[in-house]
Amino acid sequence: MRTIIKNVYVLCVISILFCACKNDDDQELFNETATKRISEREQELKKLLTSSAHGWKAIYFTNPDQFGGFTLLMDFDEKGHVKMASDIDEDIEEKTSIYDINLGNTVKLTFSTKNHINKLNDSYVPEVLKGTGFEGDNEFSFYGTDGDMIIFRGVKNNTEVIFEKASEEDRTNLITQNREMINNITSRPEDPVYQVIKITGNGKSSLYNFNYNSLMRFVKSVTPTDGNKLIERSFGVGFTPEGLVLNPPLEIESEEFTDFTWDKENRKFVSRSEGFVAEIMYSNKPAYINDDYKNIGSSVHSLAFSPGERFDQVLNTQRFREMYSQVNIDAQKDHPEFRLQDIVLKFNKQADDPQNTHTLDLYFFYGQTRYFASYAVEFKKEDKKLKFKYLNEVNGNASDFKEYLMPLINFFTNPEGLIVNNEGRFWPQYTNPGYTLTSAEDATLRVHCASNFYNNN
Amino acid sequence: MKQIFKYTSILSLIILFGGCTKEDAISSESVLDTEKPQLSELDVWIREHFVAPYNIDVLYKWDDNQVDLNKYLYPPTLENVRPLLEVVLEVWMEPYNEIAGKDFIKNISPRQLILVGGYNVNESGTITLGFAEQGLKIALFNVDQLDLSDLEDTQQYFHTIQHEYCHILNQTKPYDPTYAKITPSGYTSQWFGNGNSYSLRTALKKGYISRYARANDFEDFAEMVSAMLIMSREEFDNQVNLLVNAIHKQLEELEEDADDNASVQSDINDLKIELEEAKKGVALLRKKEAFVVDYFKSEWDIDIYELQQKTTTAMKEIVTNHKTAGK
Numbered sequence: 001m002r003t004i005i006k007n008v009y010v011l012c013v014i015s016i017l018f019c020a021c022k023n024d025d026d027q028e029l030f031n032e033t034a035t036k037r038i039s040e041r042e043q044e045l046k047k048l049l050t051s052s053a054h055g056w057k058a059i060y061f062t063n064p065d066q067f068g069g070f071t072l073l074m075d076f077d078e079k080g081h082v083k084m085a086s087d088i089d090e091d092i093e094e095k096t097s098i099y100d101i102n103l104g105n106t107v108k109l110t111f112s113t114k115n116h117i118n119k120l121n122d123s124y125v126p127e128v129l130k131g132t133g134f135e136g137d138n139e140f141s142f143y144g145t146d147g148d149m150i151i152f153r154g155v156k157n158n159t160e161v162i163f164e165k166a167s168e169e170d171r172t173n174l175i176t177q178n179r180e181m182i183n184n185i186t187s188r189p190e191d192p193v194y195q196v197i198k199i200t201g202n203g204k205s206s207l208y209n210f211n212y213n214s215l216m217r218f219v220k221s222v223t224p225t226d227g228n229k230l231i232e233r234s235f236g237v238g239f240t241p242e243g244l245v246l247n248p249p250l251e252i253e254s255e256e257f258t259d260f261t262w263d264k265e266n267r268k269f270v271s272r273s274e275g276f277v278a279e280i281m282y283s284n285k286p287a288y289i290n291d292d293y294k295n296i297g298s299s300v301h302s303l304a305f306s307p308g309e310r311f312d313q314v315l316n317t318q319r320f321r322e323m324y325s326q327v328n329i330d331a332q333k334d335h336p337e338f339r340l341q342d343i344v345l346k347f348n349k350q351a352d353d354p355q356n357t358h359t360l361d362l363y364f365f366y367g368q369t370r371y372f373a374s375y376a377v378e379f380k381k382e383d384k385k386l387k388f389k390y391l392n393e394v395n396g397n398a399s400d401f402k403e404y405l406m407p408l409i410n411f412f413t414n415p416e417g418l419i420v421n422n423e424g425r426f427w428p429q430y431t432n433p434g435y436t437l438t439s440a441e442d443a444t445l446r447v448h449c450a451s452n453f454y455n456n457n
Numbered sequence: 458m459k460q461i462f463k464y465t466s467i468l469s470l471i472i473l474f475g476g477c478t479k480e481d482a483i484s485s486e487s488v489l490d491t492e493k494p495q496l497s498e499l500d501v502w503i504r505e506h507f508v509a510p511y512n513i514d515v516l517y518k519w520d521d522n523q524v525d526l527n528k529y530l531y532p533p534t535l536e537n538v539r540p541l542l543e544v545v546l547e548v549w550m551e552p553y554n555e556i557a558g559k560d561f562i563k564n565i566s567p568r569q570l571i572l573v574g575g576y577n578v579n580e581s582g583t584i585t586l587g588f589a590e591q592g593l594k595i596a597l598f599n600v601d602q603l604d605l606s607d608l609e610d611t612q613q614y615f616h617t618i619q620h621e622y623c624h625i626l627n628q629t630k631p632y633d634p635t636y637a638k639i640t641p642s643g644y645t646s647q648w649f650g651n652g653n654s655y656s657l658r659t660a661l662k663k664g665y666i667s668r669y670a671r672a673n674d675f676e677d678f679a680e681m682v683s684a685m686l687i688m689s690r691e692e693f694d695n696q697v698n699l700l701v702n703a704i705h706k707q708l709e710e711l712e713e714d715a716d717d718n719a720s721v722q723s724d725i726n727d728l729k730i731e732l733e734e735a736k737k738g739v740a741l742l743r744k745k746e747a748f749v750v751d752y753f754k755s756e757w758d759i760d761i762y763e764l765q766q767k768t769t770t771a772m773k774e775i776v777t778n779h780k781t782a783g784k
Contacts, residue, residue: 010461010465013465013469014465014468014469017469079495080495096535097534097535098518098535100518104521110518110519111519111532112518112519112532113517113518113519113532113533113534113535113538114531114532114533114534114535114574114601118531118532118574118575121529121530121531121575122529122531122575122576123528123529123530123575123576123577123578124575124576124578130578131529131578131580132529133529135529136529138519138521138531138532139519139521155521156526
């Protein structure tokens, strides 16, 4: 017994000794040490950045939930300098600054002194974004390559940025072409005021609102449908010489649209997907007419346009203001003392009474005295629009000056009607809302009127 | 038995010696990149003018470890760094050298000066112009926005440097805590608020040289020192008497149209009451001034009025030079 136990003990001791020094710590997951790997990664990044003959370009969407994309054009040299230009604002001049390759969570590219990219993380400018600016990053972690592209993620916000090789053409033209494209998305005087997204496919087309904020380069589209539902989409917009890039992509009718091309002749951005076409365009018709027209004639008893009251504000389109000024010029040829003033629609009480009608009154100065030309109009609401029908002249001035005032009379009495929108307070200190009236026939004509500034009869 | 035991022990010894794997010999080559980094001209200049003489390192390249990660900040534009540092030498270092000796700044100074280009905007809407930490580093913001041809702008910038440096002096040799008892009740954390109670007028009445001085006695002391070092003696006296002089002027104007007008008379009476309060404020400020003068003399052997003269002259020269340089 004792011998067996002793032998067992001896056997145990021997086997423990055999196993004790079995050391598998040497089993390497990698071929090299961590230090060497980091060092090589840094070298790899440096080599990549300096390998492109004409530098790199990237569209940086700093926060796809709030802002659009800003294009950067960069050229890195061996000595640690980077030349950069961008389309962030009107200052497109190329600037030189220092870059470094550092170690943070992982190997990262740091823009060490100020350059264009820092316009995106300025907490002071622009003022409306004080505290955060465009939430851009200064440093980007290196996440590897994808073909010819380098993948980065911002260190602070983890947003992805992809560097693509820039061509020679890019170096000379990319930024200027982008700045031109930025102009295309904002309307010109000859464009109708409604900017919409039109989706055509499966034999039908639908319109959606396109509410673009040019500072943030962001769209928050909210379109009510007739079923009392709201279709909401938001996305950031980046620019290219050919058109737009959306991030996240626009998703409508289970289709995704990312790249849009600018059609210069028809002044619209077009994107095609499987059997569907998306267009961002200026349209004579709005995506949706709301119920703002319902108050007109009841709680709103007058609508007045006045050249003194903020004539130049953008809700009066340039085409309307030109028409107004031309009326003045033409009248002054025969009557040098004539000066057109306010235009007022008065929704008169008891307008069904043959003695009373609604009127379109055009006020003017003749010398120092103020007069008005009054025209009777019939008023109804049809298809969610206001429709005025010209009846007759009410006073002597109306007959005398009718020939000069016709363009304005025609605007208001157009059989297609006027589309109404409540624009909020006309003056910040008073509660009277302002309403815009847009011609349904020609949406380049729109006028902004103060409600209930004048009394009705 | 003994045999087995003998052989077992020999076997175990052999296994013990041979069993554990050997480690690799340490290579003589490093896996790190030991190439000397290239220093730019600016870096060489910084070594010659800051690191070597004063043992202060200037960090202008972006390093997110130096600043608050929650804020959106950017580094200075490369071209703005050296002009600013040259001015820092002339207005901060040189005067202290001349008055307190060449090693003063070397011994008592931040080891790091960090330059940040943008504004450091706080939640309250205020802007942090700089901070001093543990006596070791001073961070300066808005470097890119500095206009050296504008006296007010330049004064504001050096106000920050002198203010932060004062904190460092205080952290090395504290001032007598009785300073806080000169105006104990006017300190408030809402010193930046809008409205009358937080205005400069009220601050002066209560015996504080600026609105920020009301934050706490630590800031109060630094504000007094920095005010004295960015304004000449005459300008400083004017600042102390700012409210008293303004009220005198207002009284003169009102007394001209006094006549029998009752409301004007009542305004005059109100102003006279305010004048008495303002004079009390002046007395408190003078008390604080004396305290500061004493602190510099007894702790550091520096005549602060002499230092004041040197710093303000240097500042004015720089502004004039930058103006004529056509900036």
